[in-house]
Amino acid sequence: LNVFAGAAEIRPGMVNDRDTIRSELIFAAEKSRYTRNDKLVFIDEMDERSPQADLELLTEIYRDAAGGMEYFYLKYQPIVKTQTGDVVGAEALLRWQNLPNGEVMPGRFIDFLETDPCFYNMGLWIIRQAVRAASIVRINNRSFKISVNVTSLQMRNDCFTKDVMAILREMNYPPEGLILELTERSKELDVDYLKRVISELREEGVQVAFDDMGTGYSTINLLLNISVDEVKLDGKFVKKLKDDESYQIYTEALAKSYGITGTTICFEGVETKEMHEFLKRYGNSYCQGYLFGKPMELKELLDFTNGAVNGTI
Numbered sequence: 001l002n003v004f005a006g007a008a009e010i011r012p013g014m015v016n017d018r019d020t021i022r023s024e025l026i027f028a029a030e031k032s033r034y035t036r037n038d039k040l041v042f043i044d045e046m047d048e049r050s051p052q053a054d055l056e057l058l059t060e061i062y063r064d065a066a067g068g069m070e071y072f073y074l075k076y077q078p079i080v081k082t083q084t085g086d087v088v089g090a091e092a093l094l095r096w097q098n099l100p101n102g103e104v105m106p107g108r109f110i111d112f113l114e115t116d117p118c119f120y121n122m123g124l125w126i127i128r129q130a131v132r133a134a135s136i137v138r139i140n141n142r143s144f145k146i147s148v149n150v151t152s153l154q155m156r157n158d159c160f161t162k163d164v165m166a167i168l169r170e171m172n173y174p175p176e177g178l179i180l181e182l183t184e185r186s187k188e189l190d191v192d193y194l195k196r197v198i199s200e201l202r203e204e205g206v207q208v209a210f211d212d213m214g215t216g217y218s219t220i221n222l223l224l225n226i227s228v229d230e231v232k233l234d235g236k237f238v239k240k241l242k243d244d245e246s247y248q249i250y251t252e253a254l255a256k257s258y259g260i261t262g263t264t265i266c267f268e269g270v271e272t273k274e275m276h277e278f279l280k281r282y283g284n285s286y287c288q289g290y291l292f293g294k295p296m297e298l299k300e301l302l303d304f305t306n307g308a309v310n311g312t313i
Contacts, residue, residue: 004032008043019066020059027112061096061109066118071098074129075295078304079147079266082276082285087305089145089179090137091288092130093295114151114185123154124163131173133298138177141305147179149211152186161200168206175205179230184212187222195226202229209266213237223254228263235269235289242278255282 006028008021024043032041043055064071076090096104113119127148134146154160168175180201186194187210198208209230210222223231231254233241241247254265267279270289279287293304 002033005029005040006032006043007040020055020062023062023112023116024055024058026115030111030115057104058109058112060098061104062113062116062118064096064098065113065116065122069122069125072096072122072125074126074133075297076133076146076301077288077295078293078301079286079288080292082267082279082282082287085292087141088143088286089147090134090301091147091181092126092133092149094126095295114153114183117153119151119153120157123150124167127164127178128167128171131167131171131178133301134177135171135173136298137302137305144305145177145179145207147181147209149181149183150186151183152189155182155186155189155194155197161197161204164201164206165204176207179207179209181209181211181232191221191225194222198226198228202227212268227261230264230266230286231258232266232268232288238267238269238275238279242275251282255285 006025008024008028010021028041028043032039073095074092075095076092078087079089079091080087094106094110096106096109113122130146130148134144137144137146150160157163164178164180165175167173168178182194182198201208207229209232210228211232212234213223213231233251233254237247241251251265257263258265264284264286265282266286266288268288270276270279270287270291272291276287276291279285296304
């Protein structure tokens with residue numbers, strides 16, 4: 001029996017919103033679970049920022065997530081072919097902004113939100129917005145694919161595949177143009193259950209990727225037992241790749257095996273031309289990182305992909 005728990009001290013003057021406090025406690029309990037130290041985790045021990053300021057911000061974000069999603073929006077980071085630099089797609093990245101707070105990066109709120117039931121409908125909203133944007137890009141780039149992160153909370157829902165397909169039919173968007181990236185916690189689900197859900201999605205034509213491989217709970221067991229369309233190697237892994245022979249052996253094995261199965265490798269966090277040139281040795285693969293483009297608005301993405309198609313990038 002493993003025991004994990006979260007706690008928060010609500011002091012005078014702090015936000016006293018029942019739903020937010022509940023989500024904060026779930027969030028802290030999840031942190032206790034994933035650090036696997038069987039210790040009580042206090043919400044204000046998780047970072048150096050002001051607990052009161054963070055609670056007030058998270059309260060505002062939570063209310064928006066559970067309400068009308070008024071201040072959420074997406075940015076898009078291009079994904080290119082390693083060998084040629086041709087744009088093949090983009091990853092949809094969630095942002096939140098409500099002046100005067102300015103743009104809030106997902107690192108401030110995504111772990112908090114994805115433990116709350118409201119995130120299921122929020123996740124469907126993200127897929128719908130991403131598919132809408134991709135439909136516009138595909139007017140001039142028919143092979144363009146949009147990648148969207150999905151969490152364990154979404155994967156646990158028996159209606160997930162049906163809901164995804166309903167969105168694609170509603171948007172008249174081809175399933176093969178959508179890649180669902182399984183985030184770290186999704187990969188901790190029961191292997192047989194995960195395999196079944198992934199098979200359902202792939203049978204419908206939706207592509208599936210393992211995200212952030214090479215870190216955390218990523219295991220060889222998943223790669224051996226579950227077929228996916230893409231494996232994304234985490235940026236921290238990629239940074240060590242050039243100078244660490246063991247990382248190179250692992251990547252070469254992946255490249256060789258996936259050359260046979262048809263699964264593609266995507267290198268994340270590529271920031272220098274030197275690294276880009278080094279990665280070309282692994283054959284047909286994809287790259288994503290600041291070298292090719294930072295997360296951008298849809299209009300910027302359109303300019304970027306059109307320029308790439310026309311040979312100006």
